[in-house]
Amino acid sequence: MKRFLAIALAILLVVTLAACGGGTADPPAQADPPTQADPPAQNDGNGEEAAGGTLTVWSWDPAFNMYAMDVAAEIFERSHPGFVLNNVEMPWEDINTQITTIGISGEYSLLPDIILIQDQAIEVSVLTFPGIFTDITDSGINFSEFAAGKTDFSVVDGRNFAVPFDNGVTITAWRTDVLEEAGFTVDDFTDITWDELIELGQVVLDETGMPLLSTYGVGASFMDVMVKSAGTSLFDGDGQPNFVDNAVFREAVDRFIEMVDAGVMLLPGDWSDYIGTLAAHDVVGTLAGCWILGTIQEVGPEGVWGVTNIPRLSVPGGTNYSSWGGSSWAVTSNANVDLAVAFLNYTFAGSTELYDIILPAAGALSTWGPAAASTIYQEPQPFFGGQAVFSDIVRFSQNIPDFVGGIHHYIAMDQIDIALGNIINLGMDIEQALAEAEDVVRFQMGL
C-alpha cells in the first residue's frame, strides 16, 4: 500500500512538473494550437468595435442600478452585436474599499471598466488617487445635457470624470391601506414637519401597532438627508467640522432620537435587514432616495403605495426636499475606454428608450435633460394607485436646496455613525457624543 502511494505521488509530481514546465519552458510547442483557436477569443477581449467586446461593471442594488445596466446593455447590444456586459454586484461599501485599496497600491489593472460611484465620493477619489478614473471631458459625451447641479459632483478642476445617473431625490412611500386603518391619508403626511410626523406616528402605532419607518445602521445617512433638506452642511465655511454648534444638525439628531425612543422608527440592523422590514411589511412606509421605488415594486402589494415628500425640520430654511445617494458611472483608468465611452454615450447619455424603461420599472429618475421630455412622467402609475408618481418626484427634485459636500464627507459620516451608536445604544449624552465626534473628525482631517 505504501509503495503504491509513493508511486502514485511520484507520478503526480512528475505530471505536475511537466505541466508547469510545458507552460514556461516550452512556448513554441504550446503556442501552436492556441493560435488557431485564438482570433475569435481575441476579438471578445479587445477587438474592433463592431465585433462587440466585453465591459465589466461594478454596481450595487439588483433592483435598481444593476437592472438599469442590464437594460442599457440590451439596448446597446442591438446595434453592437456581440457586446457582452459583465454586470458585477458589489455593495457601495465594498466599492469604496476597493477604490481605496487599489488606489493605494497603484494596481489600477485590478479595476473593472466602469464603476458606479456615489456622487459625494467622486471628487475625493480623483484628488486622492490621481489617474484612477479616465478624464472623459472630450470623449464626445455631451455633459451640458445633464442637470447642472448633478454634473457639479463629477467635475473636478473643470474636467468631467463620470456620466451622471440618478439623482436620488428623497421621498417617503407609505402603505395607504395601513394609514387608512389609523384614519389618515398620504395628504396628512405631505408638507409636514418632523414634529408632526412623530405625532402622526404615535397615533398610527397605537391604532395599528406598526412603526412608521425603518432605516439601516443607526441612521447616519438619515441624518445626512435631514441636514441637507435645510441646505446646511456638516462643515462650516472654512471646511471645519461643525457638529456641536450646528442648530440644524442638532435639531435633526434630536428629532431622530425622539422617533427611535417613541418606537416610530425601527433600527433593524444592516442594509439587508432594513430591506427585510419592507419585505416583511413590518413598517408602514419608508424614507429614502427615489431609487427605493424599485425595491417597493418588488415587495408590493400593488395599488396601495403612495408617494410624497419628506418632513421638514423646524428651522429657518427647512424644506421638505432633500437627496440621498445619487450616483454616477465612472470610466476607470483600466477600461477599454473607447468601448466604455461608446456604451455610456449610446445609453445613459443618449437613449430616451433606456430611461423610458427604467423609470417606471425601477424609479430611476434621470438627470439627463432629453429624458425629462418623456411622456411617461405624466402617466399615472397603477402600482401607486394611479398617482403620477414621477411627475411629483420631478417637482420635488426642483426644490432641493443647494448644499456643500466636500471631500471629508465620509469621514464625518463614519463618526456620526459612531456618535449615534453611542447615543442610541449606550445612552451617551447627545452634546457629549457630538463633541467627541467633532473632535475625532478634526483629528482625522489633521493629516
Add this chain to the structure above:
Amino acid sequence: MFVAAGLIVWMNFYPMVRGFYFSLYRGVGAQMEFAGALNYLRMLEDTQFRQTIGTTFFYLLIQVPIMLITGLALASMLNSPGLKAKGFFRTAIFLPCAVGLVAYSLVFRQMFAVSGIINTIAMNLGIMETPFNWFGSTWSARMIIILGLLWRWTGFNMIFYLAGLQNIDRSIFEAARIDGANVFQQFRKITIPLLRPIILLTAIMSTNGTLQLFDESFNLTGGGPGLTSRTMSHHIYSTAFEALIPQIGYASAMSFVIFIMVAVLAFIQIKVGDRR
C-alpha cells in the same frame, strides 16, 4: 536553506521594515511626505485608538486565561485512559478550528440577531419577553466576541496540550497515585509543570492572536455599539482603508505599536514562564 531564508526575509522582514518606513510618512492616498515621528506623537492624542487598545486588552485578559484553562482541562479529560470514543470527542472539539473566521463570525451574528435563534429560543422558553438586542450594549457585544473566540480557539489549544500530555510517561501518574495523590494534585504537581513549555507556547500564540484580533470585531459586531467592541486591528483597517481618505502612514505607525506590544508581552511571558 538559502531559499527558505530568502523567503522569510522577503515575506516577513521586508514588510515589517517597509511598514516602519511608511509609518514615518504623512499624507493621504498616494501623496505622502516625510514626517519623522509625527505619526507616533499623533497617536498620543488619538482617543479612539486608546479606546480600542483598552478593548483589545479587555479581550486578552478575559478570554486567554479562560480559553487556556478550558483547553487544558479538556485535554486532561481526553487523555484519561478510560475514556470511550476519544476520537469522536477530540474531533468534535477541534472541528471549530476548521471553520473560516469570517464564516463563523457571520453565523454568530445571525444567531444573536434580534430575530435570531438565540432570542427565539429564549422567548419560547419564557426566559425573555421581548427580543434582546445583543449588539446594542457594550457588554453583551463584547461577551459575544469572547464567546466566539472561545468556541473557535479552545480546541486549537487543546490539541497542543493533548500532544504534550501524550509525551508524559503514564508511569509518573501511576507512581503519584500509589503515593496517594488525587486527580487535582496530579494535575497541579505533574501535568502543569511538565507541560510548561507548551503552555508557554499557547499563551504566546493566544496573546499574539488576540492583540491582532480583527475578523470578529469587523464581521461579528462591526465594532459597535459606538466603538466599544472595536479592536486595534479593526481601527487600523478603518484608518487605512475606509472613508476614501486612506491614512497609510498613520495606520502603519499604529501597526508598529501593536508589533512592539506583541514583542514585549512575548518577552515577558518567556521570562516568567521559562525557568530552565
